[in-house]
Amino acid sequence: MQDFRYLSGVSTLKLDPDACTGCGLCTVVCPHGVMALENNGEGGGKGKKAKIVDLDGCMECGACANNCPTDAVQVTPGVGCATYIIQSWIYGKEAATCGVNCC
Amino acid sequence: MLEPKNECSDTPGCDCHAGKEMLPMAPAGTGETAEVACRGGALGKRADPMERPGYVLRSFVEAFVRTPAGPVPRVRTTLDRSDRMGVLAARLGFGRNDYRVAPGLYCVGNPTPDSPVLVTANYKLTFDALRRALANTSAWILVADTRGINVWCAAGDALFSSEEVSRRAASSRLADVVNHRRLVLPQLAATGVSAKAVKKGCGFSVVWGPVRVEDIEPFLSAGMNTEPAMRRVTFSLKERLVLVPVEITLLWKGLLIGLAAIFLISGIGSHIFSLSMAWSRGGMAAAAGLAGIVAGTVLTPALLPWIPSRPFAVKGLILGALAWAILALLFQGKAGGLEMTALLLFTIAVSSYLAVNFTGSTPFTSPSGVEKEMRIAIPFQAAATLLAIVAWVGAGFIG
Ligand code: SF4
Numbered sequence: 001m002q003d004f005r006y007l008s009g010v011s012t013l014k015l016d017p018d019a020c021t022g023c024g025l026c027t028v029v030c031p032h033g034v035m036a037l038e039n040n041g042e043g044g045g046k047g048k049k050a051k052i053v054d055l056d057g058c059m060e061c062g063a064c065a066n067n068c069p070t071d072a073v074q075v076t077p078g079v080g081c082a083t084y085i086i087q088s089w090i091y092g093k094e095a096a097t098c099g100v101n102c103c
Numbered sequence: 104m105l106e107p108k109n110e111c112s113d114t115p116g117c118d119c120h121a122g123k124e125m126l127p128m129a130p131a132g133t134g135e136t137a138e139v140a141c142r143g144g145a146l147g148k149r150a151d152p153m154e155r156p157g158y159v160l161r162s163f164v165e166a167f168v169r170t171p172a173g174p175v176p177r178v179r180t181t182l183d184r185s186d187r188m189g190v191l192a193a194r195l196g197f198g199r200n201d202y203r204v205a206p207g208l209y210c211v212g213n214p215t216p217d218s219p220v221l222v223t224a225n226y227k228l229t230f231d232a233l234r235r236a237l238a239n240t241s242a243w244i245l246v247a248d249t250r251g252i253n254v255w256c257a258a259g260d261a262l263f264s265s266e267e268v269s270r271r272a273a274s275s276r277l278a279d280v281v282n283h284r285r286l287v288l289p290q291l292a293a294t295g296v297s298a299k300a301v302k303k304g305c306g307f308s309v310v311w312g313p314v315r316v317e318d319i320e321p322f323l324s325a326g327m328n329t330e331p332a333m334r335r336v337t338f339s340l341k342e343r344l345v346l347v348p349v350e351i352t353l354l355w356k357g358l359l360i361g362l363a364a365i366f367l368i369s370g371i372g373s374h375i376f377s378l379s380m381a382w383s384r385g386g387m388a389a390a391a392g393l394a395g396i397v398a399g400t401v402l403t404p405a406l407l408p409w410i411p412s413r414p415f416a417v418k419g420l421i422l423g424a425l426a427w428a429i430l431a432l433l434f435q436g437k438a439g440g441l442e443m444t445a446l447l448l449f450t451i452a453v454s455s456y457l458a459v460n461f462t463g464s465t466p467f468t469s470p471s472g473v474e475k476e477m478r479i480a481i482p483f484q485a486a487a488t489l490l491a492i493v494a495w496v497g498a499g500f501i502g
């Protein structure tokens with residue numbers, strides 16, 4: 001979403017190019033076009049690999065990591081909800097909730 | 104595998120005995136004319152043939168289709184009055200926690216064993232939006248039990264999960280109803296559902312559908328292909344404004360406590376406590392609080408893409424300061440410099456905090472980012488509130 005940008009350089013998204021098989025699933029499920037398949041030059045036209053093309057567009061939803069067949073993408077998914085974060089500071093991550101009415 | 108029969112076989116004992124294609128529902132107004140209610144007035148409707156003791160027939164079901172897995176409700180693709188009232192109530196924040204449809208298999212149009220299966224959440228608003236978008240489609244709808252929560256939030260909370268989808272496909276005997284082994288899932292469910300795990304769990308492969316329901320018919324007619332735009336989340340003015348009423352209704356409790364505190368603090372002064380001061384100064388402070396709320400929960404979402412700066416805390420602060428400037432004009436002559444400063448601090452603390460709060464409803468703010476800005480913003484917001492109270496009480500003694 002190019003017209004909505006949030007803080008830069010904070011996403012926990014990581015990609016391990018060696019583990020990537022180039023299946024392209026991460027590019028399909030990402031709602032922000034963060035990943036793209038690129039030809040990495042190896043093996044003629046076949047050697048496709050995922051690449052992070054817009055790290056700051058990532059909202060850490062975890063869809064890519066959840067669907068990557070080889071665990072090549074990793075991200076710490078979480079809830080970007082203020083109530084949840086405050087609770088996690090006070091009570092710890094396990095006990096935190098958004099409150100009944102959230103989402 | 105048995106073919107689903109859409110036609111009634113009229114065998115004895117079959118509960119379908121009138122309709123040709125569908126199992127019958129009571130035609131409207133079939134009461135015999137001789138029947139007159141004892142207490143006068145019109146009789147209620149006859150019981151629907153599909154009514155069962157202990158169950159409620161939902162108004163969005165228009166008929167039942169026979170399948171090898173039993174009758175499957177065919178749902179309307181239009182919303183009626185009760186649906187619309189429900190939408191309104193949910194948008195305003197009433198009864199949001201129990202607004203669901205029963206999980207399981209439904210259908211729209213005249214589906215065949217080759218028709219696509221669309222999977223969705225059992226939050227009624229989600230279900231309503233989906234059936235409304237399927238006016239020209241024949242399809243099966245598999246509703247997962249997401250505890251009455253929408254697709255995106257349920258997937259994030261692991262309620263819309265691979266296990267739930269697999270379980271629901273099995274318990275609905277989907278494999279007996281359709282010939283193919285393909286489920287169309289909303290893309291935003293990918294946070295909770297893994298295509299691989301669903302395949303393993305129930306043998307169906309997952310096709311990721313578009314993000315928005317409006318794109319489903321184009322997606323289906325394009326042979327289940329998406330344009331890149333269908334894969335991207337948007338956050339239009341309308342999508343943002345729809346969230347505002349709920350944001351506000353979530354504030355009620357804090358608002359009452361805040362108001363009580365405001366009047367208490369405003370009355371403190373050289374007379375220890377003065378009711379008339381509590382009233383006049385409390386009114387000003389309450390107006391400042393209200394300005395902060397409007398700036399943080401209405402103006403910030405509405406003007407989001409146009410407010411400079413990326414941190415929401417700063418966006419809220421900017422709008423809070425603007426809202427305060429309007430108050431300053433209104434309160435000219437009524438409030439002194441110290442009081443206006445206190446009100447400024449109070450307004451921006453409220454608006455800035457509520458703006459950060461809104462990140463929870465946006466589809467683009469990363470939790471790492473929200474946590475980062477909160478670490479910086481919360482101490483400032485707390486300090487501003489504290490300073491505001493000190494200045495306000497101080498002004499009470501001076502004035
Ligand atoms: S889903 Fe995983 S393996 Fe497939 S392209 Fe993306 S990173 Fe590579």
Ligand code: SF4
Binds near residue numbers: 032
């Ligand atoms: S975490 Fe979500 S937004 Fe970030 S790259 Fe993965 S799918 Fe895209």
